[in-house]
Amino acid sequence: MTAFYALIRKDLILFLSDRRALVMTLVLPIVIAAFFGSLFRGSAKTSAIEVALVQQDTSEIGNKIAAGLKADPNLHITAMAMADAEKAVRKGDQKVAIVLPAGFGEAAGAALFGNSRKPGIPLLYDPSQPAVLGMVKGMLTQQVMSVVSAEMFGGKMGQEITARSMQQLDEQAKTDPDSKVIRDMLASVQKYQALPARDGAAAGPSKGMTMPFTTLDRQLSSGIAEQGYNAYAHAFAGMGVQFILFMGIDMGIGILLAQRSGVWNRLLAAPVGLAQVLLARAASGAIIAFALLCIVFTVAVFVFGVHIASLPGFLGMALCFGVLTACLGLLIAAFGKTPEAARRIAMFAILIMVMLGGAWMPSFLFPAWMQQLTLAVPTRWAIDGLDAVTWRGLDAMAVLPAMGVLAGFSLLFALLAVWKFKRS
Template identity: 20%
Template sequence: MIYKLWMSVVKEFLLLKRDLGGLIILFVMPLVLVITVTLIQDSTFKTVSDSKIEILLVNNDNGSVAKTVYDNLQKSNLFTVVTQINNIPLTEAVAKEAVYKGKYQLAIVIPENLSKDLQAKIDQNVQKIVSSIGSTDTVTHTETPKIINQKEVKLYFDPAVQMTFKNAVMNSIDKMISQIETHSIYTAFQEQLGEGSASFEQKSFITFKEIVPRVNNKEVLPNSTQHNVPAWTLFAMFFIVIPLSINIVKEKTQGTFVRLLTNPVSNRVVMLGKTITYSVICMIQFYMMVAVAVFLFPEIGLPPLNIEGHLFLMSIVALFSGFAAIGFGILLGTVAKTQEQSAPFGATSVIILAAIGGVWVPVFAMPKIMQIIAKSSPMNWGLNAFYDVLLRNASFLEIIPEISLLFLFFIITTTIALAYDKKKRAV
């Protein structure tokens, strides 16, 4: 039994050896993919946090509020304010055209009389409050308050800008304007209450602080590497579905599988040989990806992958993820009749599993129906298990549900493949 299994494994390696180019692609392409994607995402992160983005500011107000907005934007680590193009002061039409053509990502248009009208509106409200508590003459009640229309600060975004960037900028601007209004309100109250009144503390009473998880008294800070390496490792592993299914189809079309069955070797031994062979390939892929993330990433300016205390559990997750990929490949190769069926369907199905599994878009950002569907993807199970180990410091017991699902997927797909093959041969 052991000898038969060993020879089955040797047969699989010989088949792979004949397609040396395909084997190299199987190892090299995932490395290129993970390096490229991580570089892109890390560069994007640095662009948002470290580099300044040029934004256009059209100041139609020229008052204290506009000056405060300008000063706050200039002090920000995110923006560089542009008020002129070719030494010509900006107008709303020019700024709008520049943004919509993609030359700038954002334009802010401050309306006329914003400072004046804001102060007048605040004075009205403060006067009304102070009058209601009897601090002013009752004569003011007879005066008809001037109607002051609501002001609009316009934001023009480049149509190619992502929604996350829009939301971040709008929240930042909204917070800035709110602080300006609060400051003006406090100042108006101080003026109404007289010189002897105590000054108001105008700092925000409620603040926010992110509590970062710690391991061994060190902060665990998620980065682009920790998110990309597990995701694209899974993607690479599942792409072995293509060569595995093609080899099974080749064996059927070339008559190799029939000759194997004439020998005293069961189909289970043949499938087990394929499982062992491709499990080795999956683990080599995994360790190559980890090695690149640990040793090469720091050399090209990317954060290294911290595998301290995690490598063993990560290896277990990778092994069971490989089992799931192999089971899917065996099923596809058994059901497909030609290589033209197995290769395109294998590639497409892997991309679909990756898309709904959270490899490209986080599951929490998907619509509710897609979040439910995502739970059926083996890539999602493997990705969650990797994140549990790397980011949530999970123990072996805590990842048992995910690896159990992955192994169950392998058992079910392999069983279906064996049953289908047995039924087909019996007909």
Template identity: 70%
Template sequence: MTAFFALVRKDLILYFSDKRALLMHLVLPIVIAAFFGSVFGGGSAKGGGIDVALVQQDTSGAGNRIAAGLKADPNLHVTPMDLAQARDAVRKGSQAIAIVLPAGFAEAAGTAMFSNEEKPAIPLLYDPSQPAVLAMVKGMLTQQVMQVVSAEMFGGPMGKKLTERGLQQLDANNVQDPALRDMLVAVRKYESQPRTEGTDGAAPRGLAMPFTTHDEGLTSGPVAQGYNPYAHSFSGMGVQFILFMGVNMGIGMLLARRSGVWDRLLAAPVTLTQVVLARGVSAAIIAFGLLCAIFVVAALAFHVQISSLPGFLGVALGFGALTAAFGLLVAAFGKTPEAARGIAMFATLIMVMLGGAWVPSFMFPAWVQQLTMVVPTRWAIAGLDAVTWRGLDAAAAAPAVAVLLGFALLFIVAALWRFKREQA
């Protein structure tokens, strides 16, 4: 038993003496739990609204109040645009949805409350990758329209005009509907009463929905294809597991240095730079081949379409270079294989998480969305999305390719500097 307790004591001492491993095992679950708690409503919702483009063609008083109510909703981040700008923004994914408030909508909605006339429609242009957003925005829009239109109908000048118009139409059309007439007369009597502060805007009960929506999903790809959710999931999971491959490559280099294989390589007539870059090139080729193979399966088995083969190959090459450079960075700055593995896995999970592979980036708070612009995986997934379900061309993927190659170059330079410094 004495030997057994000695072994247990030895293992505990070794574990707690490795401060990096202890930090990763303690901090990693806390950071990820806090992140998901914040994303799904645990933190403040301020600044984390859904990006909505508002095309306001109804400039009446009621139309302005509907627009003001949408802008004041803390769950929405409203940007006024014209119709062409809104269509382009939704198509490219910079806005989740666009609300088009047509001219004369408020008056037509008020009229629809007390007649059988056709209900006015609010066009909603939405990103088909975010169907849940469409339902949420519809609910918020319904709230604002009902509040404004009902308040206008029961106390506003438009309501008085439409009440009189409704009574005149009943008389003109000789409609025998005593209940409707009694209701309109009661509304007119209610409107004629002096109003006190704070009574305006009370939403009446029992009224029919005064509008409908016309939903139009916008992508640059074939209309018949629509949004294929497998496209984004293959992008996210491909990026994640290929990065793990890069980490394993870096760990393999550290193991080679520990075993003495690294020193034997450097004893051959090759330079340190050649050894490092050769390992990086081979890793980049493997990563490129893996991503292509993954999307071959996605295309054949799950009908994922690639709108631009040059654009896809460019993103795949850029991400392959990034993966190899990241592995070299792990090998260069890792102290031991065990410590480097923990740190590299933590960094990979954070990059994948912030890149939108697990949770779509539109669900992040606004400040997190801005932060992810400096995360290379965000660009990799955005580039793959652009040339798959979004149906965009190679030019749309070019910024992602440039950013990925830029990060790869930065990582390679840092890794070579570290290798040469340790070799000196």
């Protein structure tokens, strides 16, 4: 056992002696995690959506719709000409452009109760912003319904449109009995429009139809974590996993370099077996990875306010991930032919793993089929487990499946590495 501990001590001393590499291994994940966390963190005041407005309808309805859109705190409206709006959307300066065509107000009022053709509102949008398009459509629908219905029930243009629609329906009723029912309804609307003003107020309603409900948003989280989704917690989990796996690549490349220089053969010529050497290298790698992840999250807790809901759960996840990193390093060394080729292949493989694991973007934002596919990737379990014991507020029992999966992958990598080393 003395030789085993000596091998571990040697690896730790070599790692700590390279101060520049040590600092970069710690600083890079912290800096990048802080950047992504600040980029995606939620706040009480969300950024307004940049929207261009091309107002070709200058009627009273058109002006009121434009005013309502400009007053919406979720939108930042910029009035533009058609050509300028198209150019701004193409360049990405504006996410959506709303075009209120000429005559829209009158056409929309006529279509509200009658059989007139519904007018269209062209929406020009950045193809990279389909979700934003849906949000703008919802807010536009609310404004148009409110303004058009208010004008139809109480505005001067509404009275004129109602009178014209009733004349048209009188003609249609001769051949279409259903038109008489609509005509009678409009007659009631016309009577309502003619109501006298009360107490100095304008006749008819001051507002049109609005959404008949509102939502009461309440953020839920488990355990004692009350801040909900914490972008910093997820960013530190993702970047910590990514850069510590890069350290695992360096561990595997170190073995290949030792084989090239002959140090590996001299080490095996000493009174220690291959299994003991590999186990010592895996143990030192796991200790380094575990310590790095703990240091990264210590900074996250004290500097960025990340909350660790379950310390035992976090330590268990950090230990399992450290073992996984070490076994992955052994696998790279076992199957790598040259240090240069092994580094390129391993770097590509790990970038794919961290991408699919949700290191760059939370996995719950993936399509459903991809979420199922990524369950076969160990980084998905590592990041989800770290998320669980931080912003999700779950306890150690909740991450036992993730720890078990990481342990299973570690065992698989270790067995494959030992088998390959023995064959070599």
